[in-house]
Amino acid sequence: MTLARALPNDATGWWIFLGTFALYAAARWFFAWRQARREGDEHPVRAAFAEEDDPRPAVTGGFRSYRQFFGFVGSAVVVVLVAGLTDGRLRVALLWSLVPVLVAALAYLDFRQARKARSRAL
Structure with a gap:
């Protein structure tokens, strides 16, 4: 159980987490x-910042569609695999290229x- 961690122990790990959220928001x-x-x-620019999601509750848990759910699960499986x-530089290179995509x-x-x-609501 020495490899199991819930949160990063150093600042670099936290910056990676924050960078992932920032990348999602920017995209x-x-x-x-x-x-x-x-x-x-x-x-x-104003229209992009004023965009709001549909306030109705999601049908599939926290996801609004099965595509979102399977996209999230598939992405998590790819990252875990x-x-x-992999190990060493190959792992770093793959994660730094795959995770942003x-x-x-x-x-x-x-x-x-x-x-x-939004188009259904109009």
Whole structure:
């Protein structure tokens, strides 16, 4: 049980966690900005920051669709497999390249789900 940890013990681990959340927020904002710009909004930045999710409760636990759920689970499985089956520089290189892509993909799934909910409400 020496490898099991709940939270990082050093500042680098915390910065990685915070960076992951910041990357998710930036990707979600970028997708909203791009959509507002594509729709011809006069102020796409304001529209991106004013974006709100559907306040209705989710059907699948904390996820709004099965795609989101399976995307999250699949991403977690990929990260665990890479972390468990690799070592050293290869592990670092794979995690530093895969995790940002997976986080951006999850942000895109969330954005698409929110966009569908808004279009149904109109």
